[in-house]
Amino acid sequence: MPTTLDAILASADAWGAAHVALAAVGPEGTIASHGDPERSFRWASVTKLATALAVLTAVDDGTLHLDDPAGPPGATVRHLLAHASGLPFEGDTAVSRVGARRIYSNGGFDALGALLADRDGRSFADALQARVLAPLGMTGTELHGRPSEGLHGPLVDLAALARELLRPTLVAPAIAVLNRTVAYPGLKGVLPGVGTFDPLDWGLGAELRGDKAPHWTGRRNGPATFGHFGGSGTFVWVDPARDVAVACLTDRDYGPWALQAWPPLSDAIIEALER
16 A cells, blocks of 8 residues: 555555545645546435535524434434434335334435425425535535435535535534434444444434444544445545545445455555654
8 A cells, every 4th residue: 555645545546446536634625635526426325424414404503303203103303314213225114113223224314305305495405505515615516316315526525525524614513513423322233235233323414433343444543433435436434533534436336345445545544644
């Protein structure tokens, strides 16, 4: 693995993707990047980080409340954000009791998008634009499809989202911390494409690294690291202890290659920044 930060990021060209773009992000913005920063990629489930942030801005301004009913009977906005509503990976019919298991659910985030659209009196795409994309200057990013997976946009915009997660400006600190704090501790679940974990810790939107092994982040990432990855070979992680985030976009679908490639890259980035 190369030792300089620019060379470390450039090593992602060996991943087998036709296109790849990465950025290391600090409190002041991008520290280093590789690839075309303006090329649009499909973000897949990394979209959930932006959708969750839009929902939390609505909680912050009183449009929504975390304990508002949402999803299957007995579930709330909080349950949906934390994948604890009992909804399956796809679909709107519960397969588990509310709060009993951590079941990663695209349908749950689609339900959140529909609820926010209803409360805002506009489409979810317009709500996301007004609440997250425009304030963060993410001018190249658009929603094409579902709130759970539909964003397409460039690295420069994903880096802006990563910086927002590292240094929140859109919501009050008491709301922002909920994204990185375990909701419903102790729930067992499956992290798709990685494995079963007990517990599978999740905040209100982001997955929390904890001590999971294997994991898609690096061994050097602290347990407080939070973020998300997507089926299009994309990810964002934020390590509060090291005050750094990494944003990654590719056009190679997620698979075993990612669990082999991403962790050593993350470790090398952290090592380079700590020198």
